[in-house]
Amino acid sequence: MPKRTDPVCGMELDPGQVDAQSSYQGKEYDFCSDECRRLFDADPEQYVGTTPDEPSN
Numbered sequence: 001m002p003k004r005t006d007p008v009c010g011m012e013l014d015p016g017q018v019d020a021q022s023s024y025q026g027k028e029y030d031f032c033s034d035e036c037r038r039l040f041d042a043d044p045e046q047y048v049g050t051t052p053d054e055p056s057n
Helices: 034-042
Strands: 020-024 027-031
Touching: 020 034, 027 034
Parallel strands: none
Antiparallel strands: 020 027
């Protein structure tokens, strides 16, 4: 499974490092901590699109 990036702090996460998850507009986001998840949930628009999982062509 590929690494994911916490959209709040930018930390690269291996699957075993994911401590929290949230969904926004039908997409799942992974976080290194509950604190990053809380920040995201409070204002997801601030973080959406800042760290794309896949390259755009």
